[in-house]
Structure formats: C-alpha cells, structure tokens
Amino acid sequence: MLSGQIADGFRDRELAGRLSERIRETVPGPLRIMEVCGTHTMAIFRHGIRSLLPDEVELISGPGCPVCVTSGGDIDQIIDLASTPGVILATFGDLVRVPGSNGKNLAEARAEGAQVEIVYSPADALKIAESTDRPVIFPAIGFETTIPVIAATVLEARQKKLGNLMLLVSHKVVPPALDALLGDPELAIDGLLCPGHVSAIIGEQAYQPITEQFHIPCVIAGFEPIDILSAVYRIVSQAREGRAEVENTYNRVVTKNGNARARAMIDLVFAPCDADWRGLGTIPGSGLALREEFKEHDARKYFDLKPVSVPEPRGCRCGEILTGKVRPPQCPLFNTRCTPTSPVGPCMVSSEGTCAAYSKYGSV
Amino acid sequence: MSSKKILLDHGSGGVASRNLIEEIFLPRLDNPILAQFEDSAVLQSGAARLAFTTDGYVVDPLFFPGGDIGKLAVHGTINDLAMQGAHPIGLSLALIIEEGFAMADLERIATSIGQASRESGVPVVTGDTKVVPRGKADKIFITTSGVGTVPDGLVLGSGMAREGDAVLLSGTIGDHGVTIMAARAGLALQSSIQSDSAPLHRLVAAMLQQAPGAVRCLRDPTRGGVATVLSEIAIKSNVRIEINEKNLPIRPGVDTACEMLGLDPLHLANEGKCVVIADPAHAEALLAAMRATREGRDAVMLGHVTGAGAKSMGSHAKVVMNTAIGGARIINPLSGEPLPRIC
Numbered sequence: 001m002l003s004g005q006i007a008d009g010f011r012d013r014e015l016a017g018r019l020s021e022r023i024r025e026t027v028p029g030p031l032r033i034m035e036v037c038g039t040h041t042m043a044i045f046r047h048g049i050r051s052l053l054p055d056e057v058e059l060i061s062g063p064g065c066p067v068c069v070t071s072g073g074d075i076d077q078i079i080d081l082a083s084t085p086g087v088i089l090a091t092f093g094d095l096v097r098v099p100g101s102n103g104k105n106l107a108e109a110r111a112e113g114a115q116v117e118i119v120y121s122p123a124d125a126l127k128i129a130e131s132t133d134r135p136v137i138f139p140a141i142g143f144e145t146t147i148p149v150i151a152a153t154v155l156e157a158r159q160k161k162l163g164n165l166m167l168l169v170s171h172k173v174v175p176p177a178l179d180a181l182l183g184d185p186e187l188a189i190d191g192l193l194c195p196g197h198v199s200a201i202i203g204e205q206a207y208q209p210i211t212e213q214f215h216i217p218c219v220i221a222g223f224e225p226i227d228i229l230s231a232v233y234r235i236v237s238q239a240r241e242g243r244a245e246v247e248n249t250y251n252r253v254v255t256k257n258g259n260a261r262a263r264a265m266i267d268l269v270f271a272p273c274d275a276d277w278r279g280l281g282t283i284p285g286s287g288l289a290l291r292e293e294f295k296e297h298d299a300r301k302y303f304d305l306k307p308v309s310v311p312e313p314r315g316c317r318c319g320e321i322l323t324g325k326v327r328p329p330q331c332p333l334f335n336t337r338c339t340p341t342s343p344v345g346p347c348m349v350s351s352e353g354t355c356a357a358y359s360k361y362g363s364v
Numbered sequence: 365m366s367s368k369k370i371l372l373d374h375g376s377g378g379v380a381s382r383n384l385i386e387e388i389f390l391p392r393l394d395n396p397i398l399a400q401f402e403d404s405a406v407l408q409s410g411a412a413r414l415a416f417t418t419d420g421y422v423v424d425p426l427f428f429p430g431g432d433i434g435k436l437a438v439h440g441t442i443n444d445l446a447m448q449g450a451h452p453i454g455l456s457l458a459l460i461i462e463e464g465f466a467m468a469d470l471e472r473i474a475t476s477i478g479q480a481s482r483e484s485g486v487p488v489v490t491g492d493t494k495v496v497p498r499g500k501a502d503k504i505f506i507t508t509s510g511v512g513t514v515p516d517g518l519v520l521g522s523g524m525a526r527e528g529d530a531v532l533l534s535g536t537i538g539d540h541g542v543t544i545m546a547a548r549a550g551l552a553l554q555s556s557i558q559s560d561s562a563p564l565h566r567l568v569a570a571m572l573q574q575a576p577g578a579v580r581c582l583r584d585p586t587r588g589g590v591a592t593v594l595s596e597i598a599i600k601s602n603v604r605i606e607i608n609e610k611n612l613p614i615r616p617g618v619d620t621a622c623e624m625l626g627l628d629p630l631h632l633a634n635e636g637k638c639v640v641i642a643d644p645a646h647a648e649a650l651l652a653a654m655r656a657t658r659e660g661r662d663a664v665m666l667g668h669v670t671g672a673g674a675k676s677m678g679s680h681a682k683v684v685m686n687t688a689i690g691g692a693r694i695i696n697p698l699s700g701e702p703l704p705r706i707c
Contacts, residue, residue: 011688013610016691046687048687052690052691111369111370225689229689340699340700341379341700359696360694
C-alpha cells in the first residue's frame with residue numbers, strides 16, 4: 001500500500017497532462033487496448049482517465065474481475081451451499097449480490113435464514129471455523145493475487161486440524177485465459193495493459209509467449225493514474241514503431257520472474273484443471289483444484305457436488321462484454337433491468353465489473 | 365423488487381433505501397410534508413415554524429473510536445434539525461434493550477448521551493425504555509426524535525440549488541464510515557482516525573447569522589455519503605453539480621483504508637459534516653464563518669452548480685467530479701450497502 005505522499009506523486013496533474021499530450025502526439029491511428037484487470041477498470045473510471053485519452057485510443061475492459069468470470073454454475077453452488085442448514089458461508093463481500101440462475105443472491109439467502117458472514121480475508125474464515133464445529137465454507141474465488149493467501153490458509157487449517165473449513169474452489173489463472181482470448185479471431189486487440197498484482201506473482205516472463213505468438217504489446221502497469229497513463233503511452237509507442245514487447249512500468253512491485261515462493265505455495269495446495277469462465281467458456285488448464293491430499297477441505301467432495309452448467313440470464317451480454325466485443329451500453333439490460341442496485345449479470349455486481357464501472361462512473 | 369424480504373441493502377441509506385420508502389411508505393402515508401424528503405419536516409403552527417425529526421440508531425460495535433451509539437443518537441437528530449436551519453430545543457430518547465445487556469454498558473451509553481446533550485445545549489426531555497427477550501434484538505437500539513424552531517422566513521431545501529451556486533463542505537469526509545468498517549473488520553487504523561460525530565447546529569447558526577438568505581440548502585451526508593446527498597440535490601433541483609477532487613478533504617488514513625477495502629470515500633457515512641449550497645457571492649464569508657467554529661474548521665469550497673438540467677425532470681441532472689489528474693467522472697449515489705472487494 002502506498003502512503004499518501006507517494007500516491008500523490010502518481011496522481012500529479014501536470015505529469016498526467018504531459019503524458020496525455022504525448023499519447024495524443026504518438027498514437028499512429030485507432031488502437032484498441034484491453035485492460036485485463038478489474039482494478040485497472042475501476043482506476044480508469046475513478047480517475048477519469050478516459051477523458052484524458054485521444055479518441056483513437058479505446059480502452060476495453062477484459063475478463064479481469066474474479067467475480068464476473070465465475071461461472072453461473074459455481075455461483076448457484078455457492079448460494080445453494082449457503083442455504084444448506086447448519087452451514088456457515090464465509091465470503092468476500094463482492095459475492096453477496098451476485099444473482100444465481102433463479103435470481104436469488106446471497107443477501108436474499110441471508111434474509112431467509114442462511115448464515116452468510118462477510119470476511120476480509122480467508123484468515124477470517126479460519127477464525128470462524130475455529131469457533132464452531134459447523135462446516136464453514138469459503139468460496140475461493142480470485143486470480144494469482146489471491147490464491148497464495150488462500151493456499152496458506154488451507155495449510156494452516158490442516159496444521160490446526162480444522163477439517164470444518166472447506167473451500168468451494170473457483171480459482172482461475174490468467175495466462176491461459178489471455179491465450180484463449182487472443183486466439184479468438186473476432187477479438188481485435190492492439191495492446192494489453194497487464195495486471196499489476198497478478199504480475200507480481202507470475203512475473204514479466206509470463207507475457208513473453210503472448211508477445212511472440214500474437215505480436216501484441218504487453219505492458220504491465222500499477223494502479224495509480226500515472227502508472228496507467230505511462231503504460232498506455234508505452235503501448236501507443238510500441239504500436240507506432242511496430243514493436244510487440246513486454247514492458248514493465250510497475251517495476252517497483254513486479255519483477256522479471258515474479259514471486260517464486262508464492263507460486264510454490266500455490267503448487268503445493270492446488271493442481272491445474274480446466275475451468276469454466278463466464279463469457280469465455282471452458283479453458284483448458286485455466287483453473288485450479290485442491291490437490292488430493294487436501295480433499296478434506298474440498299466442499300465439492302464433502303457435499304458431493306457435481307459440476308452444473310447454467311445458461312446466461314436472458315438478454316445478458318456479460319460474455320461479450322468480458323471479451324471486449326461489446327460495450328455495456330450496447331447491452332439491452334444495461335441501466336434498465338440491470339443496475340448496481342439490482343444486477344442481472346455478474347459484470348454489474350462486483351465493484352470491479354465493467355458494467356458497474358460504466359454505470360457508476362459513466363459519461364460526463 | 366425481486367425479493368419479498370427486507371435486505372441489508374434496504375438500510376444502507378442509498379438507492380435501495382430510497383426505493384423502499386418510495387414503494388412502501390410514501391403511497392400509504394401520502395402527505396406533502398413527508399414527500400419533501402428532507403432531513404427533518406417543517407411544521408407550521410400558528411406563527412411558529414417547528415422542525416421535527418426522528419431517527420433510529422443501530423450500530424455495531426456500540427463503542428468505537430470517537431464515539432458510541434449514545435453520542436450518535438444525540439448528534440444525529442440535532443443535525444437533522446439543523447439541516448432545516450432549526451434551533452434544536454428538545455430531544456426524546458427511546459431505547460430497546462436486549463435481555464442480558466450489561467448494566468455497565470448501559471450506564472456508559474447514558475453518560476455519553478448526557479454529555480452530548482449538555483455540550484450541545486439540547487436537553488433530552490422525554491423518553492421510553494423497553495426490554496426484549498435475549499436474541500430478539502441485538503444488544504441495544506436507540507431512537508431519538510427532536511424538535512427545533514425555524515427562523516422566520518428561512519426556507520431551505522434540496523430543490524433550491526441554482527446555476528452558479530457554490531457547493532461547500534464543512535470538513536473531512538469518510539471518517540465515521542471508515543472507523544466503523546475498520547472496527548468491524550478488525551483493521552487497525554492510524555490513531556488519528558475516529559468518528560466525526562458532532563452537533564452541527566452551532567455551525568449552521570453561524571452561517572445563517574453571517575449571511576442570512578445566502579444559504580439555499582443544507583444536508584448532512586450520513587449513510588450514503590456526500591455522493592448520495594449531492595445526487596439528491598442535483599435531481600431535486602434538476603441541475604448539474606461539478607466538484608473538484610483536489611478540494612476534497614480526506615484524511616490520509618481514511619484514504620488508505622478506502623484503497624485497501626475498495627470503498628469510495630464519497631459513499632461513506634459522516635456524522636458531523638454538512639454539505640452547503642449557497643449564493644456564490646457569499647461563499648467566502650460563509651466559509652469563514654464555518655471555519656471559525658470547531659465543527660467547521662476544515663471547511664472547503666467543493667465546487668459549483670454549473671448548469672440547469674433539461675426540461676424533463678432529472679434527465680440532465682448529474683454530479684461530475686473533476687479528478688485530481690485533470691480528468692472527469694460521474695458521481696453516483698450509493699446503491700446498496702458498501703461491500704469490500706476481493707483483490
């Protein structure tokens with residue numbers, strides 16, 4: 001976390017103005033840049049960054065909000081489990097308003113008697129498990145950033161013999177999804193604004209194959225406005241010069257090889273599996289499942305849950321929004337039937353979802 | 365509304381709360397005073413004009429840095445009266461207490477109520493106590509009502525903002541909201557961060573004395589925060605409001621906690637702040653009057669009402685923030701309970 005003074009440097013108005021000017025001078029023509037991370041999407045809206053970019057530069061929000069890409073089937077399982085008598089569901093707040101396929105969400109399940117506790121970290125779920133004999137289910141959602149902490153929690157639960165702490169794992173990893181996304185012939189992307197936190201784990205190296213295979217500039221950025229504008233400038237410069245390289249504007253946090261210890265922790269607890277991404281479908285090797293030796297902490301095994309496939313809500317275009325094919329205002333439900341107060345699709349629910357960002361911070 | 369049950373979102377002070385009132389209560393209690401939706405109602409009795417308000421207090425934890433449920437219950441109701449420019453003259457106090465509640469905690473709350481009441485100069489003149497069986501309420505709920513006298517000729521309202529008006533804010537935002545959320549999350553904040561619970565009637569009196577007639581609207585941004593209050597003013601006055609991020613007073617610790625929890629300080633509750641819409645010609649004098657009071661020492665000029673909306677009510681009404689880096693973005697009311705995010 002940046003302290004106030006450091007953050008101020010990354011929010012400097014004059015510097016932002018100069019970067020905006022450089023981008024304007026450098027942009028060779030229309031460019032579509034996808035920001036992969038939901039936190040970037042939020043920062044772009046929160047600081048009004050779009051209003052500082054020339055018309056040629058279009059920022060497209062990709063599948064980087066962990067709640068948004070969680071499949072409808074997984075969401076239904078979470079809500080069903082929460083409604084199971086005797087169970088305590090300990091969850092991050094983002095999930096509380098995500099509607100299941102029948103329209104019901106965790107907030108409503110809670111109003112009907114389910115015990116849903118909002119936690120700020122998996123360690124809080126562990127504390128709840130220590131205080132009760134009842135099963136405590138933690139929906140394990142998130143990318144490389146969140147996974148090491150959750151892996152550590154599983155290890156601690158095992159050490160403390162807390163068999164009642166169970167995970168409903170929907171973890172996803174970013175590189176296979178980027179591969180699948182960029183391989184989609186309908187998707188026209190000229191540059192990737194790569195996530196800061198995820199890259200801290202996977203390192204710059206993870207994007208090398210992408211630049212080589214798809215000839216697309218990949219620039220890693222932090223979450224302050226100057227970070228993002230600098231990264232956009234680098235992408236624009238690469239496009240102008242016909243280059244496609246990995247660049248890192250967040251080297252105060254992200255290194256070439258990332259955090260090997262965190263990755264080892266992930267490997268210890270989780271094994272790769274195929275995963276269903278909302279909007280992207282099944283992507284081989286893009287998910288994680290608990291390894292066999294941790295099966296006592298696997299809610300799917302304990303409750304004998306089978307994978308379920310759930311169609312998208314009618315009219316909802318979250319899938320196309322997640323892949324950057326349409327923008328939220330092009331969805332017929334956007335800001336009509338689907339609003340931050342009563343969301344239909346997942347992109348409206350999470351504070352980091354593309355639709356929520358468009359709805360909250362839309363056009364000025 | 366798809367759900368047939370009350371959700372926590374309905375109590376958030378944001379759009380869901382508003383929808384609940386509009387759908388359930390307004391049609392059934394239909395009257396022109398209630399329909400004004402102000403922080404307190406102004407009743408006419410003969411020549412006298414009285415402001416009247418009531419508020420229920422439920423807070424977890426009961427005791428938090430900078431205050432407790434008792435202090436909040438006194439200040440909150442005084443502030444609702446003050447937002448109509450009223451001079452508060454008396455409060456009622458009703459308590460619903462859960463069986464088994466510690467007597468020492470009740471004494472502590474009563475002491476705090478007494479102290480807040482004395483310091484504000486507003487007595488608690490009537491009250492009621494009920495006890496419910498264990499588990500039928502969560503520790504203690506407090507309701508206070510208040511009555512105040514409104515100066516002759518003074519009419520304030522959210523629908524009175526006009527193009528060119530100044531938007532003032534009496535001090536730092538988010539202090540109370542962050543204090544409570546951090547206490548619930550078990551987060552340790554810098555010790556300087558605490559609830560801003562404070563009575564605003566003296567600050568309001570100072571403004572009204574400084575420039576009578578210059579103040580058009582006063583709102584205290586409690587649940588839903590400054591964003592929700594400004595949005596309501598924009599819609600009711602059918603105007604566009606522009607505020608400047610660089611003028612937003614936010615304590616560094618509040619800022620950091622918001623970044624960590626993914627919260628917007630503009631959506632967080634304040635318990636001792638007010639948003640002022642005023643004649644721009646008197647803005648500097650009003651700011652000086654605010655800054656001369658303890659509650660308003662950090663007062664700032666936040667922005668301006670920059671345009672009237674289109675003819676169709678509310679269609680062009682919006683709040684825009686010019687961001688610190690020179691961009692611009694829309695400010696929206698809080699929708700439901702603010703939820704911390706994942707990554």
